[in-house]
Amino acid sequence: YNYLITRLIIRIIVRLLDYQNNLxxxxxxxxxxxxxxxxxxxxxxxxxxxxxxxxxxxxxxxxxxxxxxxxxxxxxxxxxxxxxxxxxxxxxxxxxxxxxxxxxxxxxxxxxxxxxxxxxxxxxxxxxxxxxxxxxxxxxxxxxxxxxxxxxxxxxxxxxxxxxxxxxxxxxVPVEALFFVGNQLIATSHTGKVGVWNAVTKHWQNQDVVPINSYDTAGSFLILGCNNGSIYYIDVQKFPLRMKDNDLLVTELYRDPSEDAITALSVYLTPKTSDSGNWIEIAYGTSSGTVRVIVQHPETVGSGPQLFQTFSVHRSPVTKIMLSEKHLISVSWGTQF
Known part of the structure; x- marks a missing residue:
C-alpha cells in the first residue's frame, strides 16, 4: 500500500514539473x-x-x-x-x-x-x-x-x-523512402522518382525511372526492383551523369525471365576474399509469387548476373525477402514463409 502511495506522489510531481516546463x-x-x-x-x-x-x-x-x-x-x-x-x-x-x-x-x-x-x-x-x-x-x-x-x-x-x-x-512527388548510401542521401517514390544528394558535388539530382516496387543497397550501389520486371542499379558515389542530357546514369542489371514486377529485393555482398572483388547475390520476389536468386561473380562483371535458383512457393505477390550467407526468407501477402 505504501509503495502504491509513493508511486502516485511521484507521478503527480512529474506531471507538475512537465506542466511548468511547458509554460x-x-x-x-x-x-x-x-x-x-x-x-x-x-x-x-x-x-x-x-x-x-x-x-x-x-x-x-x-x-x-x-x-x-x-x-x-x-x-x-x-x-x-x-x-x-x-x-x-x-x-x-x-x-x-x-x-x-x-x-x-x-x-x-x-x-x-x-x-x-x-x-x-x-x-x-x-x-x-x-x-x-x-x-x-x-x-x-x-x-x-x-x-x-x-x-x-x-x-x-x-x-x-x-x-x-x-x-x-x-x-x-511524395517521398516514400529516405536513407543514406555512404555519404549520399537517397529519396525514392514508387511512381518512378529517385533523388540523390551527392556529398562531394553538393548537388541534388532528381531522376525519372520505371515505377519502383522495391530497393536495396550494396556498397555504393542503389539497387531498384521495378514494375517492368527489371532490376536497375545506380552508383551513387561516382554519381555518373549521361553526356547527352546530364541525367543520372541508371543501368539495367537484370530482367526477370517472365517480366513480372519485382516486388521484393535483397542483396547479399559477400566479404572480399581476393583482389578480384566480391560476389554479389541478389534474391528477389515477383508479383506472381516467384522467388529467384541471381549471382554475379567477380570474374564475370561485364556479362551481368546469372540466374542461380528459382522457387515457386507463393501464390500471391512476395512482399518481403531477406538473403544472408546461410538463409533465404520470403514472405507473401498470404504470410507464408
Missing part, C-alpha cells in the same frame, strides 16, 4: 542557411510551393510539446514519437515537427546532441548517417535528414552539437 519553452537561434542553388535543386520552379518555414524557437519540452497545429491541419498528438532510426551509436527520434539526435557512450550513457528547429509541417521520414567518411563535411560530422510530402531538409551535425542546414530539396 517556458526553450528558445534558440535558428542556425539554418540555405544557399540558392541548393534550395532550387530538383525543383520544377520557384512558384510551385512556398519555401519550407521553420520557427525561430526550439521545440518545447519533449514530453508534452505544445504545438497546436500544422499548416494543413491539427496534430493529434504532437508529443508522440513518430519515428526512430539508428546508425552506429546514434539514434534520431522524430516527433511531429522536430527531430532529436542522441548519442551513447560507455562512459556517459545516452546524451542529447542535436535538436532541429521546429518545422511547419509534420515529419514523415527520417534518415541518419553517424559515420561520414571523408569529404568536405569532415570525418567528425554527422548527417540527419527529414522529409514531409515532397520536401526534404538535410542537416550536418558538428562535433559540438550545432547543426548547419545543408539544403532543402524537393522530389516533386
Amino acid at each position: 517556458y519553452p526553450v528558445k534558440r537561434r535558428n542556425r539554418h542557411s540555405v544557399a540558392g542553388p541548393q534550395f532550387m535543386g530538383g525543383r520544377a520552379g520557384p512558384v510551385e510551393r512556398a519555401p519550407v518555414r521553420r520557427s525561430n524557437t526550439m521545440p518545447p519540452n519533449l514530453g508534452k510539446a505544445s504545438i497546436e497545429e500544422r499548416v494543413t491541419g491539427p496534430i493529434a498528438d504532437p508529443g508522440m514519437v513518430r519515428i526512430i532510426c539508428g546508425h552506429h551509436n546514434w539514434i534520431a527520434v522524430a516527433y511531429a515537427q522536430f527531430v532529436v539526435c542522441y548519442r551513447v557512450k560507455e562512459s556517459s550513457g545516452w546524451q542529447q546532441v542535436f535538436t532541429s528547429p521546429r518545422l511547419d509541417w509534420v515529419i514523415d521520414r527520417v534518415a541518419l548517417n553517424a559515420k561520414v567518411m571523408g569529404g568536405s563535411l569532415g570525418d567528425n560530422d554527422k548527417m540527419v535528414a527529414v522529409a514531409s510530402g515532397t520536401e526534404i531538409i538535410l542537416w550536418a551535425i558538428c562535433p559540438d552539437g550545432n547543426g548547419n542546414e545543408i539544403g532543402v530539396f524537393s522530389l516533386n
